[in-house]
Amino acid sequence: MSLLELREVTRTVIPQDQPALTILNGIDLxxxxxxxxxxxxxxxxxxxxxxxxxxxxxxxxxxxxxxDDRPVRSYSSAARDRLRGAGIGFVFQQFNLLPGRTALENVTMPLLYSSGRTFWRRKKIAAEMLELVGLEHRLSSLPDRLSGGEQQRVAIARSLVRGPRLILADEPTGALDLDTGQSVMELIDEVATRTGAAQVIITHDPTIARRARRHFRLDRGVLTAVDDPSLEPLTRRDRREMAPADDDPAVLAALGFGADPTDDAALERGDA
Ligand SMILES: Nc1ncnc2c1ncn2[C@@H]1O[C@H](COP(=O)(O)OP(=O)(O)OP(=O)(O)O)[C@@H](O)[C@H]1O
Structure with missing residues (x-):
């Protein structure tokens, strides 16, 4: 039995006064x-x-x-929300912590939607989750008192506190330095292994992608299986897209991403 299956999935939007745009094209996963x-x-x-x-x-x-082999379309929107809340944990690049709430309050939040014993034990469960991510000494800290890596750990604890069966991570280390990023990925792996959750990691970064068992590349809405993302050479264009979202060519040049817009043909070839 599969956990999640996409068959021939297409997503098309029709922007105002423009032709239809197919963003996802026949995705099987x-x-x-x-x-x-x-x-x-x-x-x-x-x-x-x-x-x-x-x-x-x-x-x-x-x-x-x-x-779980049941068509998602057959769920009402409220039932889909419940399924998502209980079954899927999201980890984003932006930690999205509630700024006025302590680490413990942030992690307790998803358990407000649970029932029975879990609801009444929610603070204890949240505290145990924070202990698991190594933050038992930070329960009453507000997010702005925590480092980036610690904030991501709180966000991970919050995503995983309901024991999701699927973890969806979107550029989870994008805002962290290399070492902190690696330890955050190890943490997600550890929790997923302990709970048996499936992980889908969406990333620009082949080093992060390589940790997975199966690899895919998405190109203009078409998903293709690849043997190893590290074998896909990064072009200069890829690198420039991984650069901070700052249009100032001088800043990009200072960061080593190349500033000359006339260089685009070479960028496409990957040899600029
Ligand atoms: N509602 C929409 N209307 C028009 N165009 C859209 C809409 N949603 C997405 N797009 C376009 O579809 C393409 C894919 O968008 P999407 O946000 O999924 O890309 P992405 O791979 O996540 O990009 P990034 O890594 O920059 O966030 C983009 O060209 C985007 O501009």
Missing amino acids: TIEPGDHVSIVGRSGSGKSTLLNMLGLLDLPTSGEITF
Whole structure:
């Protein structure tokens, strides 16, 4: 039995006064329980749109998505929300912590939607989760008193506190330095292994992607299986897209991403 399956999934939008735009084109993907999948794609390739499908936030224009072999389309919108809340944990690049709430309050938040014993034990469960991510000494800290890595750990604890069966991570280390990023990925792996959750990691970064067992590349809305994302050479254009979102050529040049816009042909060839 598969956990999540996408069959021939297409997503088309019709922007105002413009022709229809196909953002996802015939996506086939099966996620098994405990799976570990990476999806690498350039900016604009459709990653966020795909993530919204995998996270049951949007429905496809055509094709089918099943969760536990049941078509997602057959759920009411409220039932889909409940399924997502209990079954899927999201980890984003932006930690999205509630700024006025302590680490413990942030992690307790998803348990407010639980029932019975879990509801009444929610603070204890949240505290145990924070202990698991190594932050037992930070329970009453507000987010702005925590480092970036600590904030991401709180965000991970919050995403995983309901024991999701699927973890969806979108550029989870994008805002962290290399070492902190690695330890955050190790943490997600550890929790996923302990709970048997499947992981889907969407990233620009082949080093992060390589941690997965199965690899895919998304290119203009088409998903293709690849043997190893590290074998896909990064072009200068890829690198420039991984650069901070700052249009100032001088800043990009100072960061080593190349500033000359006339160089685009060479950038395409990857040899600039
Ligand atoms: N509602 C919409 N209307 C028009 N165009 C859209 C809409 N949603 C997405 N797009 C376009 O579809 C393409 C894919 O968008 P998407 O946000 O999924 O890309 P992405 O791979 O996540 O990009 P990034 O890495 O830069 O966030 C982009 O060119 C985007 O401009």
